[in-house]
Amino acid sequence: MGQIIVVGAGQAGASLVAKLRAQGCEDAITLIGEEPVPPYQRPPLSKAYLLGEMARERLYLRPESFYAEQGIALRTGTGVAAIDPEARHVTLTTGEVLPFDQLALTTGSSPIRLPAAIGGDLGGVYTVRGLADVDAMTGEFSEGRRVLIVGGGYIGLEAAAVAAKKGLQVTLVEMAPRILQRVAAPETADFFRTLHRSHGVDLREGVGLDRLTGEGRVAAAELSDGSRLEVDFVIVGIGIRPNTALAEAAGLAIENGIRTDAQGRTSAADIWAAGDCASFPYRGGRIRLESVPNAIDQAEVVAANMLGAGQAYEATPWFWSDQYDVKLQITGLNAGYDRVIRRPGAKEGTGSHWYYAGEQLLSVDAMSDPRAYMVAKKVLDAGGSIPAEAAADPDADLKIYMRR
């Protein structure tokens, strides 16, 4: 019987071990995770769970009993400190050494923190990555308190929506000229700017944070436009970095994440990677995705390949975000777009933005418009396109472009 070790008990790690067993793998499987809880889903951390509308157990991807039932040794609260690819063993933070025949790295990513030099280590300054982060900050979410949110990406915007819904005074600063600068078109940024302002969020773009000040605990923020803001607490959502340190120290190739081939193999024999931490070949280039669907799909392909399937991972990127009562669904990747077409939705406050490079549809952002999202997803996943004129015409039936 072989030994499989999976490092990182998150979305990808949980999918990977479940898939191994579902495919009939009889090796000994050990899933090792730093966090003290079984694998859980992160999206609700900045949505329903932060709002207090979801019990903690409901976050768990599988009940705790699942792992034992499946003969998977789940070791929570345990970090892997080092990998020796030649000797084929990992060393835990406890000093314990575990041998492996195959190893998978699903170490995820970590939020970028504000430097201590500008007050990043003051009390009352939070990031949103894990359950512990959110549990630490929920006590701060009481009506009337003043929160500063640094960063206008999806995490920052979702946190702003929760805070506004709970009656806090919310200021959000984005250093770039606009929110969602890195991930969406100006049209989509406009939509969400209007939405947040209509809920009373003081949203300031092109404004950075110079420093946070306070005695032990944050009390004020100095902004790049010279203004000073009194705050009760701060949430930082300025991006993440893939957790590559462990792989790098073991000599694995790193290229915007742990470098894998199309099947999910790293540069070391019998060591695989999947999820937020891994970069993989995609349409002649290389990408790394930070999303639940990618973590699941890639982990499942890697699981099959660890059992010898020899499958290439064909990513079909998609993502969602909930803000107030708007559900944003995104399909495809918009990199390289040269124009954006608007398609009005059936109802007020809904609609979709279609990204094109020439005549080729690349991606769609659908705001509470699941029909637009689903049609585009089916067409894009099948490698097709939809003429821009049809996309722009709300009366045009787009289903005819779906392959049957």
Place this chain on the structure above:
Amino acid sequence: MAKITYIEHNGTRHEVDVANGLTVMEGARDNNIPGIEADCGGACACSTCHVYVDPAWVEKLPAKDPMEEDMLDFAYQPDPTRSRLTCQLKVTDELDGLVVQMPEKQI
């Protein structure tokens, strides 16, 4: 609490007790019943938690909201009356005896 029967596409039946407050999707997930993928974890964003509700139950369930309706329209082989997204079905005592059938595939 409700007793719910999940029937896989190949006919395998799973009869389990699901606590109130969970969703029918979570009942399948927590009992390791295959056939419901639930990639988005219940956000009504993926449509991979699709089932056909037993005809006797169609009328007894709360109505679909427009979001669920639209997502279902693009699920794999949807049935206009019997198809539901299990993440949108909250378990209550009234659901005791519910029978749902899995589609051949989710996407």
